[in-house]
Amino acid sequence: MERQPIQTYNIPSEATLEVIGGKWKLLILCHLNCLPGSMRTSELKKAIPDISQKVLTQQLRELEEDGIIHRTVYNQVPPKVVYEISEFGMSLKSILDQLDEWGEQYIHRRAWKTSCSE
DSSP: OOOOOOSOOSSHHHHHHHHHOSHHHHHHHHHHHHSSSOEEHHHHHHHSTTSOHHHHHHHHHHHHHTTSEEEEEEOSSSOEEEEEEOTTGGGGHHHHHHHHHHHHHHHHHHHHHHHHHO
């Protein structure tokens, strides 16, 4: 089933959320952003163990369709497929880095609050 693109947006952030929104796409992009180079599907599955293979494949296809990631298929036996952030997807790097930094601060803040309340 193909996704139907939203024709109009009330604010530009809606377009961003349409492309990278949801739990899995953001995690996939964060893993691809953290490591230089590319990752195989199996490596992404190991990095995100709670995602099903079906959903991982679907999310990767959607990110590729939107031009955020690039898929390379190597003609060998067994077939090798790798994913990496595309040149266009690299424009999200600062956003992904900022989300990572914010998350780190949040984790430390929660840990500090928990240790102070004990």
